[in-house]
Amino acid sequence: MSVSIDITRLPPERIVFEASPLAELCLALHVLSEPGHHPGLAGWATATTSTLRQDLAERLREADFLWRHTFSDLFMPFAGLRGGDGRTGRTLAEELDQLDRLDDEQFVTTALEFACLSSYSTGGPSPVSDPATRARALELAAARGPRQLDFAGRLLKDPAAVRAWVRRLLEDCDDAFFADIWREAEPTLAADARHKTELLRRKGLDEALAAVSPAISLEDGGTLIRIDKLAEGHTTAVDPAMRAGLTFVPSRFGWPHLMVLHRPGWRPVVHYPVGSPDLPPPASVELLQLRLEALAHPVRIRLCRSTARAPHTTGELAGVLGISAPEVSRHLAVLKKAGLITTRRRGRYVNYQLDVMAVARLSGEFLEGILR
Known part of the structure; x- marks a missing residue:
């Protein structure tokens, strides 16, 4: 499984490496919401959360599904601007201005990604103009x-008001903690972008991609970039409806996530981590064996991917995987027995979510287990 990017006849100068303050803010907010995804940053997350004003913390909780699970493409608006050059802004204010330049249909559809994941790669009717799509988005949000x-209801009723609310929220985050983070991180990220740009210029795209991540490869005679992920997707960097281009964005907060924006009608973006922290100590060998046996099935691996980003109901997972709800339940039971899945009831719905801390420790547990 992988996400591929068609770069046929893409001029090298249209491949850019640039830091993005808005994308980095997205990852910082993600760490605050899901410190379990980033064990090495748990201390920072705890300290930062403790200093937030109560009103700001409450507003962040109102919209945390934009960064907790889906890494909303709203945080990379430069990729969606029609007629733009696909370059990031130099400051957070510049990128928030880019966000304001997205039209209402782009903003609403992208902001509702958390409720429309199954149509992310294929697109479809807009919830702004199509009543059936609107009703389905509200149903999934519920x-x-x-x-x-x-x-979702406020967004569909009054996009302009929600747009203003989101911008103010992000500006308040900048005042509260992100300005200091960016002041420290920007030199490192800019230096990494310059290094990758120089590799691209002197040694070619293959060398530059290898420096970004071993999960990225150049294939089909240099016309296709393939990113090894537990997902299927395809996009193009040479869409005639958009100005051709491909952007690589480094992140200090990104590990272990390697993200690919492959939304139809947007330029592709690869958001990659710079550096990685140490993992916590491993658990027992008996627990390791139970967990590895639980993961030794392709359907359960796909379930892990879906539930890692967001909690899902059995019905949602059945729709995404294309299998029956009873079959989903059987596989979830195996994962739950291994301590890899947690559950939470919301009214008549039961949501399942991957225990990312447990999964993050698996590689260390395996190595420690075979060498013990």
């Missing part, structure tokens, strides 16, 4: 929880 339903 399955996620009351906050998601409230946000």
